[in-house]
Amino acid sequence: MRADLMFSSATVSGFVFGLGLIFSLGPQNLMLIRAGMLRNHPMAVASTGYVSEIALVAMGIGGLGTVLTQHPTLSGTLQLGCAGFLAWCGLRVLIRVSRASEAEVPTEARGSRFRAISLMLAVTWLNPLAWLEVMFLVGVFSSGYASEAQIGFAFGFLSASAIRFYGWSLAGVGLSSKLKLPAYRRKLDAVAGVVLISAAVVLSLNILNSV
Structure with missing residues (x-):
């Protein structure tokens, strides 16, 4: 990529947009x-997501x-299926939390690389929020630029995405000592379950409102 394109307004705009998704x-x-x-x-999970x-x-x-967007019936059907998947994942997590004992060691810590990667693929490709935030919004925001500038927008966005994926993974590694306390493990699971179910509910309401 040319130096002038790397520091163009389109690249900066893409980077700023990507930064907004970090938190x-x-x-x-x-x-x-x-x-x-x-x-x-x-790192395998972060790389899969990236x-x-x-x-x-x-x-x-x-x-x-x-x-x-030009085929609302197809889009709505896909989104409802994905919402159901997110709700199912969230319920599984909350059920696991409710059954966990104080001394239980999380089975995910002994999970295989294949399972970890598969879960990240599912949360990404079966998550319509990722489609909305990344595929659709990037397409909309970059459409105002010329074709070459769109590449710069994508480059800026993906630069920020690298910070998000690898940054959060490394932050989690830094907090791993907290998992010595079962209470922290259950709290993390509970938050994850609630977020997954909330995402499914919000998505379903949006679909119903658009009908």
């Missing part, structure tokens, strides 16, 4: 923090987000 308490960020705190292959982010950005710039 959003969504399923992806919670998964990153949890993987770090549990030392459950945090590569998926690159793919979503590419599809957003390529116009897939616009295509979905």
Whole structure:
């Protein structure tokens, strides 16, 4: 990429937009923090999410987000299915919290790399919030720029995304000592479950309101 494009207004705009998602308490960020705190292959989880982010950005710039908006029935069906998946994941987490004993060691800490990566893929690709925040909004915001400047916008956004994915994973690793106390493990699980269910409820309400 040319130096002038790297520091263009489009690149700066994409970077600022990406920074705004760093502190959003969504399923992806919670998964990153949890993987770090549990030392459950945090770098593999972060890399999986980041590569998926690159793919979503590419599809957003390529116009897939616009295509979905032109077919509301298909989009609504996909979103309802994804909302159901998020609610199911959240309920599973809360059920696990309710059954956990004081001395229980979380099974996720002994999870395989394949399981950790699969969970991140599911939270990303079956999470319509990720589609909205990344694929659709990036496509909309970058559409005001020329084709070359859109690449700069994507570069800026993905630079901020790298900070988000690897930053939250490393932050989780730094907080891993807290998991020596079962109470912290249960609190983290409870927050994750509530966020997943809340995301499903908000998404479902938005779909119903748009009908």
